[in-house]
Amino acid sequence: MCQTYMEDFVHELYTRMDILEPHQLSYQNISTNLGIRVLHWYESSQALFFNNQSYIFLNTYLSEEQKWQDFCHELGHVLLHAGNQKKLSKEFIRYQEEKANLFMYHACIPSFMLKQLKICDATYETIKMIRELFCVEENFAKKRLERYLNNLFYRHVVYNEQFISNWL
Template sequence: MEFYLSHLEEYVKNMYLKFGFTEPYQIDMQRIASSLNIWVHYEDVNSMMIKHDGMYSIILNSRLSKEKQWEDFAHELCHVLKHAGNQLNMNKMFRELQEFQANQFMYHFCVPTFMLLKLDFPELRCHAVKMIADLFNVTEEFAAKRMELFEKRQIGIQFHKAWKTSLLEDAEPSAERTIDQFDKADEFTRFKRKNRHQYPFTKKAKKWIAAEKQAEYLLEK
């Protein structure tokens, strides 16, 4: 199946290629943080991102599993890379927008699309979800949601392709349709000829034209 990456998917792919990651087993949270000069701390608090003296730190909840910590890291990483401002002082709708963007980034960063495209999925969806969870070190709940996003993307591409094909078919009429169009054109031409009449100039208009022809500035033929 033909597949093209979205802007977010392309962005994530380029990041991973810069890290030298092309396969799931190569993904390393500590190497990513080190490459981006981000400090990672583990505390008994909700995961968060903080900025102090121009330095970024991501604090991960020490009570969470390694899989959940990796998911939270990706969420907070989006805030580091793409967002600015203190959410505590932020408009509610703008804060919700940032959270939505961070969640979308999280799913695509933890399980990059360009790596998913290399996989040979089993027939059963539950087995595919389990495979994603194991390969990318995420929870099965997370893997199921990521699989859903991946499937919706595939359906969207198929729909767009079918829509473009239908437009091309409409833009290239068949021989029969072409003949019908010529018949309509001939009929319209006959109608114009039958109903043709000279524009009814008013008497004033005729006088203005005659006056223009007699103007001194016109060159004689």
């Protein structure tokens, strides 16, 4: 069955870096592979481009789970966007933030890794396993798992409708 653009993008990105298992997912590993400098500071996390170098600033006070999630959000900006948000319209900033959030969920918990786990429910035990395996917060794991399962269900329904239509 087909995947979304974001699923394909993340899968290709991680495959190029030889990141194929959840234990390989870390902002240190990914930033090193991509040549992105990660700095810690006391302000909100953000991405910056300067002299052809990408920087991601992570808030020092965040938990490791929050740092990983923030890193993936900011990485979405680095990989998918260009320019200074201070010069953009509110609508375009909102679009970029939504796109970075979508990337964040897929980068923190890639679909191709979930598929390997053969997950079929969103019970507390499954959410806990995802949270621990991918080093994310519980609500984050729950939301990502719900989206993943909804997409699987939707693809299954569409695939079966196409099969039935073609068969009739």
